[in-house]
Amino acid sequence: MHCTTDGELKVFRFERLATEPGLAHVVVARPYNYAPHRGVGRENALAARRRVCELLGMPFDRLTSPSQVHGPEVLAVEAGDVGRGRDGRQTAVPFVDGLICDRPGVPLILLSADCPLVCVYDADRPAVGAVHASWRGTVAGAAENLVRQMVRVFGSDPGRLLAAVAPSGGPCCYEVGPEVQRIAEGRLDCSEECFRRRNGRLIFDLWAANRRQLMNAGIGEDRIELPGLCSICDLRFWSHRRDGDEAGRFALFVGLCG
Numbered sequence: 081m082h083c084t085t086d087g088e089l090k091v092f093r094f095e096r097l098a099t100e101p102g103l104a105h106v107v108v109a110r111p112y113n114y115a116p117h118r119g120v121g122r123e124n125a126l127a128a129r130r131r132v133c134e135l136l137g138m139p140f141d142r143l144t145s146p147s148q149v150h151g152p153e154v155l156a157v158e159a160g161d162v163g164r165g166r167d168g169r170q171t172a173v174p175f176v177d178g179l180i181c182d183r184p185g186v187p188l189i190l191l192s193a194d195c196p197l198v199c200v201y202d203a204d205r206p207a208v209g210a211v212h213a214s215w216r217g218t219v220a221g222a223a224e225n226l227v228r229q230m231v232r233v234f235g236s237d238p239g240r241l242l243a244a245v246a247p248s249g250g251p252c253c254y255e256v257g258p259e260v261q262r263i264a265e266g267r268l269d270c271s272e273e274c275f276r277r278r279n280g281r282l283i284f285d286l287w288a289a290n291r292r293q294l295m296n297a298g299i300g301e302d303r304i305e306l307p308g309l310c311s312i313c314d315l316r317f318w319s320h321r322r323d324g325d326e327a328g329r330f331a332l333f334v335g336l337c338g
């Protein structure tokens with residue numbers, strides 16, 4: 081990813097997606113917290129969201145968000161959904177972790193503190209989608225479902241999609257208990273690639289698991305950007321694993337240019 085700074089604001093952009101003229105996106109992280117409902121600095125989250133929308137040239141009023149319940153569900157943004165979740169989780173589109181959208185000028189926001197945020201872009205339609213793929217969402221197939229919804233709703237050709245996975249807990253740090261592996265083994269077809277033992281610790285490689293799902297859904301490996309930035313050991317990001325309940329949330333903003 082490219083990283084630029086604007087005052088204290090650090091702005092990360094995926095290298096391939098940044099070259100797409102029809103798409104606006106950023107990942108933004110510490111010191112600002114983009115979640116109004118939790119973590120240090122939450123009282124300034126709406127101001128921070130507004131500032132990023134201005135940076136993107138997108139209307140803050142139309143900022144739209146899924147409620148993020150650690151599941152695999154993805155819905156298309158309908159007219160009545162535009163602006164839901166702009167001011168916080170209580171008004172976000174319920175029951176879903178991902179949204180897809182073919183409406184220009186509707187920025188989506190997804191929040192994370194270690195969970196992968198997976199983004200896909202169809203320049204042909206055009207349409208965009210993003211999903212919060214926590215370990216539970218990853219095991220439940222969130223990224224694969226994201227692509228399938230793009231195909232089903234927008235007629236996207238998966239071979240033409242571009243995908244990217246935002247900074248998140250990496251295989252250097254993301255330790256889990258044996259139950260997670262046992263649950264995942266029944267659901268994922270990549271258990272050897274996804275789980276390994278290191279120094280007595282069991283590591284869940286969320287990046288490999290999400291890349292595998294995107295590939296299973298038809299996206300070529302060379303069209304998937306994995307920046308390799310781990311939110312747990314890279315202090316520029318918020319990390320629930322590292323900071324506990326005080327952790328803020330970093331955010332992916334993505335939308336079609338108006």
Ligand SMILES: [Zn+2]
Binds near residue numbers: 250251253310311313
């Ligand atoms: Zn790490």
